[in-house]
Amino acid sequence: MAFNFNWAPLTTSNTSSSAFYSHAKSLLTAALNKSQKPPIIVDDIFVEELNLGQSAPELEILEIGDLAEDRFRGIFRLGYDGDAFLTLRTKVQVNPLNTYLSTTPSYTSPMPLAASSPLTIPLQITLSHFRLSGFIILVFSKAKGVTLVFRNDPLESLKVSSTFDTIPFIKDYLQEEIERQVRRLFQEELPVAVHRLSLRLWNPEYAASLGLDAHDPDPSSPIDGIEDGSGDDAMAALINPLLSPSDNSDTPSIAFSQKNLVALKELSEAQKTLSIRTPGISDAVFRVWASGGGSSSAGWERSVDAPSTLMGPRTYTFSDTGEAISSAASISSRPGLATSSSVSTGGGVSTPGTRTRGKKKKHRVVNLRPTKESTHSDPAPDKPTTSTTQTTITSAGRKEEDLPTPQTPTFPSPPQPQLIPSTPTTPTPTSSPFSQEERVVFESPVSPTSPFAAENITCSQTSPSEHRRPHLRTGSAHSSGILEQAFMKKLAHEMQKRIEEERRRRGVVGGASGKLWCEVERELAGVGLGAGIGVGMGMGMGIGGVGAPPAYRQ
Amino acid sequence: MLTYMDYLQNAFYRATSWDPDNSYVNLTATARALLDFPTPRGLKMDLSSLSTPKFGTSYSLSNLGVVDGSVSYLYSSLPLHNVHRSEEVDLHDVTMGYRQLEELRSPDNERFWEVWKGGVRVDGRNTLLFGRMYLPASTLEALYLRRMKPTTQFRITGVSDGRLKSGGTIMAMMQHDFGKWSGEYLYSTDGALIGARGLYNFGRDPRKQPNPPPRTSDEKAVGRFSMGAEFYYGILNKSAGMSTGLRYTTLPTHPNAPTTMTLTLTPLMGSLSATYAIKAGEAASFCSRFDFNMYSYESDLSLGCEVWRREDVEKEDFAGVLKARVSQTSGIGLLWEGRLKHLLFSLGAGIDLRRKDQLVRAVGLELQYSS
Numbered sequence: 001m002a003f004n005f006n007w008a009p010l011t012t013s014n015t016s017s018s019a020f021y022s023h024a025k026s027l028l029t030a031a032l033n034k035s036q037k038p039p040i041i042v043d044d045i046f047v048e049e050l051n052l053g054q055s056a057p058e059l060e061i062l063e064i065g066d067l068a069e070d071r072f073r074g075i076f077r078l079g080y081d082g083d084a085f086l087t088l089r090t091k092v093q094v095n096p097l098n099t100y101l102s103t104t105p106s107y108t109s110p111m112p113l114a115a116s117s118p119l120t121i122p123l124q125i126t127l128s129h130f131r132l133s134g135f136i137i138l139v140f141s142k143a144k145g146v147t148l149v150f151r152n153d154p155l156e157s158l159k160v161s162s163t164f165d166t167i168p169f170i171k172d173y174l175q176e177e178i179e180r181q182v183r184r185l186f187q188e189e190l191p192v193a194v195h196r197l198s199l200r201l202w203n204p205e206y207a208a209s210l211g212l213d214a215h216d217p218d219p220s221s222p223i224d225g226i227e228d229g230s231g232d233d234a235m236a237a238l239i240n241p242l243l244s245p246s247d248n249s250d251t252p253s254i255a256f257s258q259k260n261l262v263a264l265k266e267l268s269e270a271q272k273t274l275s276i277r278t279p280g281i282s283d284a285v286f287r288v289w290a291s292g293g294g295s296s297s298a299g300w301e302r303s304v305d306a307p308s309t310l311m312g313p314r315t316y317t318f319s320d321t322g323e324a325i326s327s328a329a330s331i332s333s334r335p336g337l338a339t340s341s342s343v344s345t346g347g348g349v350s351t352p353g354t355r356t357r358g359k360k361k362k363h364r365v366v367n368l369r370p371t372k373e374s375t376h377s378d379p380a381p382d383k384p385t386t387s388t389t390q391t392t393i394t395s396a397g398r399k400e401e402d403l404p405t406p407q408t409p410t411f412p413s414p415p416q417p418q419l420i421p422s423t424p425t426t427p428t429p430t431s432s433p434f435s436q437e438e439r440v441v442f443e444s445p446v447s448p449t450s451p452f453a454a455e456n457i458t459c460s461q462t463s464p465s466e467h468r469r470p471h472l473r474t475g476s477a478h479s480s481g482i483l484e485q486a487f488m489k490k491l492a493h494e495m496q497k498r499i500e501e502e503r504r505r506r507g508v509v510g511g512a513s514g515k516l517w518c519e520v521e522r523e524l525a526g527v528g529l530g531a532g533i534g535v536g537m538g539m540g541m542g543i544g545g546v547g548a549p550p551a552y553r554q
Numbered sequence: 555m556l557t558y559m560d561y562l563q564n565a566f567y568r569a570t571s572w573d574p575d576n577s578y579v580n581l582t583a584t585a586r587a588l589l590d591f592p593t594p595r596g597l598k599m600d601l602s603s604l605s606t607p608k609f610g611t612s613y614s615l616s617n618l619g620v621v622d623g624s625v626s627y628l629y630s631s632l633p634l635h636n637v638h639r640s641e642e643v644d645l646h647d648v649t650m651g652y653r654q655l656e657e658l659r660s661p662d663n664e665r666f667w668e669v670w671k672g673g674v675r676v677d678g679r680n681t682l683l684f685g686r687m688y689l690p691a692s693t694l695e696a697l698y699l700r701r702m703k704p705t706t707q708f709r710i711t712g713v714s715d716g717r718l719k720s721g722g723t724i725m726a727m728m729q730h731d732f733g734k735w736s737g738e739y740l741y742s743t744d745g746a747l748i749g750a751r752g753l754y755n756f757g758r759d760p761r762k763q764p765n766p767p768p769r770t771s772d773e774k775a776v777g778r779f780s781m782g783a784e785f786y787y788g789i790l791n792k793s794a795g796m797s798t799g800l801r802y803t804t805l806p807t808h809p810n811a812p813t814t815m816t817l818t819l820t821p822l823m824g825s826l827s828a829t830y831a832i833k834a835g836e837a838a839s840f841c842s843r844f845d846f847n848m849y850s851y852e853s854d855l856s857l858g859c860e861v862w863r864r865e866d867v868e869k870e871d872f873a874g875v876l877k878a879r880v881s882q883t884s885g886i887g888l889l890w891e892g893r894l895k896h897l898l899f900s901l902g903a904g905i906d907l908r909r910k911d912q913l914v915r916a917v918g919l920e921l922q923y924s925s
Contacts, residue, residue: 096793097786104744105713107695108725112817113579113751114797115784117849155805502881 001401025050032088039102042120042503053084055410057132058320069144078154091120095219122163127178129159145198145206147191154186155179239386488512556648557890558602558612558924559684563699564647565634566682570701571662576736577783578753581799584814587650587909588858589899593887593902594872594918602924607633612924626686631678632794637680640924641896645872648898649891650861652831652839654812655803656779658733660760660797662704696768705732712894720745733760751784769815796822811835824849827873837872839889856881863892884916903919 010017022544025047032045057080059098093099097116101109160178164170199206518538556564567574574580586626596618602609612626669677684697692788701707707729714722720743723731727740737752756779783798801816804810812833817825824847838861845854858879865873874892885906892899899919904912 057754095613095795096791097795100747100788100791100793104742105718106710107712108723108742108744110725110740110742110747110749110786111579112749112784112786112795112797112821113581113782113793113799114825114827115786117797117820117823117827117847119823119825119850120852122849168825205705326728383905441833 002058002060005059007052007056010052011054039099040093041090042093042118045088045090047086047088048089049085051083052086053082055082057082062135072138072140074138076136077149078132078136080130080132082130083128084130085126087124087126089122090123092123094119094121110128125157125160125162125174125178127160127182131158140198142202144196145202148194149191151188153183155183158182281549283345313519320521360450555898555920555924556650557614558600558922559628560684561612561643561648562604562628562630562634562637563682563684563697565637566630566632566680566699567635569630569632569634570680571704572707573659573731574702575653576658576731576739576755577732577752578736578751578784578799579738581753581801582816582818582827582829583650584653584831584839585816585841585843587653587829588839588877589829589843589856589881590861590885591650591858591877591879593718593889594900594920595914595916596918598918598920599925600920600922602922604637604924607635607637610634610637622688622690624686624688626684627686629683630680631682632680633922639896640893640898640922643898643924644895645875645891645898649875651875651877652812652833652841654806654833655814655815656759657775657805657807658760658778660685660753661731664704665702674816700835705730707731715748723733735795738778746789748789749784749786753780753782755780775805777802777804794822796820823847837864853880856884880922896923898924 135151598616602612615908683698889902
């Protein structure tokens, strides 16, 4: 999933772009001269020319690890190979002894007679041919601000040309030094600057310490059309501050393409109504949404004990550490959707209030990585540990386990006719089966005046102490079928890939050769069945799984 | 105006017959005194005393935005009897002006320094210790000066400051003065800088000829031509610097007005500086300097003068001196130094004509009292 930057206004030579450039130049000039300059630079630094080039950078969402109204964690990939350039002009002191004297205390200065006589030379430096490629980890927490970290050194190459290009020694020195500085800028100064800025915007205490007014991103009226029955756990909707436009609504700073908004709207409505027409997001894989703690352990056992019930979707259980992944091929082990539907039909045991209280621990992971990059997930799962999170919900979840689950068409498993009749399809948001539970709803804002304002990511509150465990997917009786299934597909694909590798390595052809192997394949078969491949298949499935697993083909 | 501690240090030089003018560093001392004099900023008060001939103290308080001060102590192993109080000190000793060089004198014979008592040599080497603490910045400056031989002086200066890299800096310098030539070798811990500089005087060697020279007008030297060079190399930052210089100055025996001309050259940086200073009578000196850089074509012309005001025409007593300088780059500087009752004062201002909004850059008044 990538961003589409509208770069054209910057490349055309109209008045708005020239105004932008002059504004950017003045901002950059001020920023360069604000901090204390090294003594070798004896004049102000002027930005002579700034051009962002013809091509836009590429920004790709690799993974969204956590998503809530007060926090966000995601991994992005940034790539740039364009023709942007920047020309700076200043004056430098080339006498090293003069620079030395300006830093050493005067009392111990050697006080040279004339050897420190200054020689200032105008210097013009052009930075061009930027090649950037880096992984950005962006963590947002309302309390702690935005943390932006480059996981690697994003600067691949950079060309420095200056007044001293004819002198190879100085040219090399400048190239080295400026590359070092740019690297430092990306890896040290930019994260600090972003963090400080975010603290100033979102942390009133920090802003107060600076004597500023904190910008409170909480909207006065939550755009949550659905009121939860229980007042204490009412979901506080929040416009995602990372995507929210600036305060002056007449100049929206971010505009989303109509096409994407339509697609997101479609997706949100599909979730609200449990419509089977869920639009697919291309190149996106959703990791597991959630699965019940108590029920998931039950699901695990069932998957081992009862391999005959391989039809239908599967439940993935993670231990607290997130290491173990098990799959169960039982329909009844999908507590999430079952719970939701049971609530809506009134057949549930627990009231919404108790349930929402029970869903304190929850962690959502949406993995948008291209499938070829995913290499983790052990096909032979460790011994699963029962999640310790569920206390009040386990009973409810277990009782609701047997309720049917709606099936979305994105998952190519055989149709399950018993699902649809039992699922209520009330389209009004207030009575949506997901309304009392966590939701990730991409929708256009309610306010009709700003149709492009933001995507509202409406989620329930989770206890902040839990969100520190990045791989904890605790069970909860709430779900999102699409994400779950998408993650299943991804897992199946990964497993198959692994098995293929393993098989190639061992030279195993045909049927299973070991006991463990059998188990793995049995698990796999649960996925494979969706494409009509049965238990005990050997090579056929393997071949199918090399490029795109059968479960992946739509 | 010199601080009291600098005045005491000069007194120590005089008492130990060390000539600081015979050094490459002071090749352009006259031009610096007339063109680069510092103007005081803010209000500063010095309270000093030489409580014993060997021990001096000085307290200083300045108000430049914030109030800060310094406490200084000085110890000299040689009693300084040539130090005067502020009400009777010669203003020429505490202000920097035209530097009239004297005839070179031969260094003392080492034997004259020996003191024997009962068959045992009891003489010591004269030492000066000095420390100054700046408050509240907690910067400490220290000086150790040892007159090792008639031709040699050893000098260590140090600064301790927590804001400096590695907490401080120490510079050690060995100085030789043989009259005919002098040399200095230094090492600084800041950047591991080593340096050497030397000055050679053409003409008569004071060590070889009888002193004073023959008084016949033909052989009498009326001027001195000197040449020197300096070289520095920072070991850690691998940077070097050097310069060479020439000076011609008239001696007191010269029939015309005293004149000093210097030419310094920094070959690596391509800069060249020529000065010309003349003392037009007892009460006025003028100086000009032309700087030029042959790489950047930057140039500067500076003009300066000092005019003494007589208190009493008959008594040859001076009440004050007005210094003025004008330069293309640093603007106009004005300084009036003098004595008011028991106080020495120094009133100055810096004016930058290029900046209309902030014409007067720095105004200051410095007061000194010593007893």
